[in-house]
Structure formats: C-alpha cells, structure tokens
Amino acid sequence: MKAGFYLGNHTYAVQEIPDRGPESDEVKIRVAWCGVCGTDVHKFQGKNGASIVIPPIILGHECSGTVVEVGPECRHFKPGDRVACDPSYGCGKCEWCQKGFPNFCETRHGVAKGFADYVFPPEQNVYHIADSLDLEAAALAEPLSCAIHGLDLLHMQSGTTVVLYGMGAVGSLMLQIVMLRGPAEVIVIEREPAKRKLALELGATSAVCDSEIEAISKKKNFDYVIECIGLHSTMEQAIHVAGKNAKILLFGLGDPEKPISFNQFEAYTKELSIYTSYLNPHTTGRAIRLLESGQINTRRIISAELSLEEVGAELKTLENVRKGKVMVRLSGEH
Numbered sequence: 001m002k003a004g005f006y007l008g009n010h011t012y013a014v015q016e017i018p019d020r021g022p023e024s025d026e027v028k029i030r031v032a033w034c035g036v037c038g039t040d041v042h043k044f045q046g047k048n049g050a051s052i053v054i055p056p057i058i059l060g061h062e063c064s065g066t067v068v069e070v071g072p073e074c075r076h077f078k079p080g081d082r083v084a085c086d087p088s089y090g091c092g093k094c095e096w097c098q099k100g101f102p103n104f105c106e107t108r109h110g111v112a113k114g115f116a117d118y119v120f121p122p123e124q125n126v127y128h129i130a131d132s133l134d135l136e137a138a139a140l141a142e143p144l145s146c147a148i149h150g151l152d153l154l155h156m157q158s159g160t161t162v163v164l165y166g167m168g169a170v171g172s173l174m175l176q177i178v179m180l181r182g183p184a185e186v187i188v189i190e191r192e193p194a195k196r197k198l199a200l201e202l203g204a205t206s207a208v209c210d211s212e213i214e215a216i217s218k219k220k221n222f223d224y225v226i227e228c229i230g231l232h233s234t235m236e237q238a239i240h241v242a243g244k245n246a247k248i249l250l251f252g253l254g255d256p257e258k259p260i261s262f263n264q265f266e267a268y269t270k271e272l273s274i275y276t277s278y279l280n281p282h283t284t285g286r287a288i289r290l291l292e293s294g295q296i297n298t299r300r301i302i303s304a305e306l307s308l309e310e311v312g313a314e315l316k317t318l319e320n321v322r323k324g325k326v327m328v329r330l331s332g333e334h
C-alpha cells in the first residue's frame with residue numbers, strides 16, 4: 001500500500017509500505033478521502049502540530065472510507081460499511097480519560113494516518129455514516145468536530161454579536177455552526193476579497209479587513225470573538241477588540257515559539273474570558289449528524305482535490321490551501 005510521508009527537513013514523499021490485516025478490534029478502512037489540515041502544513045514546516053512531531057510520519061488525519069476487513073474482536077463494523085474516523089485515540093483508562101478528557105490522554109496517539117490507502121483505527125474511533133452522506137464530505141467530520149468542541153466551550157447565547165477571524169477551511173466551518181446558534185450579527189474579518197464574499201454567502205452579516213475592525217469595535221460591543229487564523233497580530237487584536245463581558249476563543253494554531261501578549265488591565269476592565277480548545281473530545285458523532293443533516297455547506301469550501309503524489313507540491317506552495325480545504329483523493333469513492 002502507498003502512504004504519504006513527511007520525512008523531515010521540508011520533504012514529503014509517497015512510499016510503499018507493507019499491507020496487513022486488522023488486529024484485535026481494529027477496523028481496516030480503504031481510505032476514500034483525506035483532508036489536508038493546517039496541522040499537516042505546520043508539521044511539514046518543521047513546527048509541531050497538535051503534538052510533538054518526530055519524522056518520518058504519515059501525514060493526514062481527516063479521513064473517511066469503506067471498511068474492507070475487521071479484527072477478530074471488532075463488534076460493530078463489517079466489510080462494506082461506510083465510515084469516518086476520529087484520529088485521536090484515548091486509552092479510556094488513564095486519569096484524564098477517566099475524567100472525560102480523552103484529548104489529554106497520557107497515551108494519546110494518532111490512529112488514522114489518512115494519507116494512505118488503508119488506515120487501521122480501533123473500533124472506538126470509527127463512526128458509521130448515513131448512505132446519504134458523501135464520503136468526501138464525511139472526511140470533514142474531524143475539523144468540524146474540533147470546531148464544535150471550541151464553540152461548545154463558549155456556551156454561545158443567541159441574539160449576540162460575534163466577530164470571527166479567518167475564512168480558511170476551519171473558519172468557514174466555524175462560521176456555519178455559529179450561524180446555527182442564532183446570532184444577531186456576525187462580522188467576519190478576512191483580508192482576501194474572495195473569502196469575504198464566501199463569508200457573506202455562508203450567512204455573515206458583514207465581512208471586513210482587520211484594519212477596519214477597531215473602529216467598528218468602538219461603536220459595538222462584541223460579545224464573542226473567535227480567532228481561526230493563529231497569526232500573532234490577529235490573536236492580539238482579537239483580545240483587544242472584544243467587548244465588555246466578552247468571551248474570546250483562540251482557535252487558530254499559533255506559533256509555539258512566539259507567544260502573544262495583551263493588556264491585562266484592559267482585559268480586567270472588560271471582564272474578558274479567554275478560551276482555547278484542544279482537539280475534539282466527544283464531538284465526532286455530533287459532527288457527523290450535522291453533516292448528515294445537510295446544514296453544512298462542504299462543497300463551497302473545498303478548493304482542490306489532489307492525488308497523494310500531487311499533495312507534496314501543494315505543501316510547498318500552499319496554493320490551494322490558502323483558498324480553502326484541500327482534499328486528498330485515495331480511492332476517491334463518494
């Protein structure tokens with residue numbers, strides 16, 4: 001079977017690795033599609049993703065596909081089932097898993113390296129999807145589940161004013177779930193004109209540049225500010241423009257070497273709450289139900305469909321990553 005590796009030193013290569021059957025409760029899945037995540041780009045650039053990276057590693061973790069074989073202890077799946085994966089494994093036994101936080105599991109590891117013909121996650125990480133759900137759309141269950149977890153933390157009230165930074169792939173998903181919560185107004189901040197247009201299409205009230213938001217913040221109280229870019233300047237600005245009693249979610253993955261700063265006195269006088277969110281505990285099932293409901297526009301945010309080989313050049317140029325979600329075609333089934 002083929003797999004797409006990050007070899008270290010900004011090098012990507014597709015290599016042949018031995019195929020195998022599923023063991024214990026593993027589910028062998030023929031991967032149909034796998035999304036390219038910002039964390040894959042971070043890994044390729046030599047930074048860490050959601051965890052420490054030691055190459056060589058197979059990239060990709062946002063995958064869907066069809067079950068081809070199951071291990072002897074697998075109970076809930078059979079060949080032919082259409083599925084999506086939660087790539088993040090929690091052991092279920094350590095202190096953090098027992099407390100209900102599998103994202104902090106002491107032995108947490110990736111179990112669905114999706115830039116490959118097959119993945120072998122344990123069945124606890126595999127989810128059935130409805131026949132009506134396209135397999136390519138189902139591969140977005142993982143980024144959507146992360147966005148859902150972030151938004152859950154805010155306990156967003158309806159009838160409020162929301163500012164959302166960034167209309168990249170995850171920002172576009174975040175905007176759509178924000179819209180489902182009944183905000184009174186959503187202002188998207190985005191420098192790319194084409195993405196500002198997309199924001200309006202997906203329901204935002206207005207879309208402006210970051211240079212314009214400070215003036216608007218003087219006239220309006222922003223109740224929620226959600227940062228989905230991870231740039232130093234936009235993360236700092238997100239905290240600065242937040243209104244009184246506001247909740248801020250720093251969702252974009254920042255540079256671990258460059259911590260941000262903010263005026264704690266200003267934050268004090270506004271009684272700000274600053275949230276971060278890490279991975280997707282207990283949200284994969286809900287992400288899949290939401291995709292099945294047809295309320296999330298996935299077509300509009302996919303910018304390219306590439307082969308396992310083509311994605312190497314893409315990781316260097318980020319031509320399509322900048323426009324939206326890049327999907328890697330494995331079996332290409334729908």
Ligand SMILES: [Zn+2]
Nearest residue numbers: 037062142143
């Ligand atoms: Zn991801």
Ligand SMILES: [Zn+2]
Nearest residue numbers: 091094097105
């Ligand atoms: Zn654990």
